[in-house]
Amino acid sequence: MLKTTLVVALSLIQLTSMSDAQESNTSSNFMAAQLSEQIFNQTIAFSNEKLVKAQANLLRKHYEALIEAGFNKSEALQIIVAMASSDK
Structure with missing residues (x-):
C-alpha cells in the first residue's frame, strides 16, 4: 500500500513538473502542484514507522x-484485504 502511494506521488510530481514546463502560471498547474505536494507529504507521514x-x-x-x-x-x-484495499 505504501509503495503504491509513493509511486503515485512520484508520478504526480513528475507529471506536474512536465506540465509546468509546458504551461506556466495557470491555475490548473498551481492546483496540480498543490495536490502533488499534498500527496507527497501524506506519503511521508504514512511512512512513519509507528x-x-x-x-x-x-x-x-x-x-x-x-x-x-x-x-x-x-x-x-x-475481508481484511478488501478493507486494506479501500484505504487507498
Whole structure:
C-alpha cells in the first residue's frame, strides 16, 4: 500500500513538473502542484514507522475479531484485504 502511494506521488510530481514546463502560471498547474505536494507529504507521514505498526496491529485485531465472530480464516482474510484495499 505504501509503495503504491509513493509511486503515485512520484508520478504526480513528475507529471506536474512536465506540465509546468509546458504551461506556466495557470491555475490548473498551481492546483496540480498543490495536490502533488499534498500527496507527497501524506506519503511521508504514512511512512512513519509507528503509524505503519499501528495500522498493522489494527488490521490484525480486525482479522482476529472476524474469526471470533464466526468467519473462517479465508473469509476473514478476504475481508481484511478488501478493507486494506479501500484505504487507498
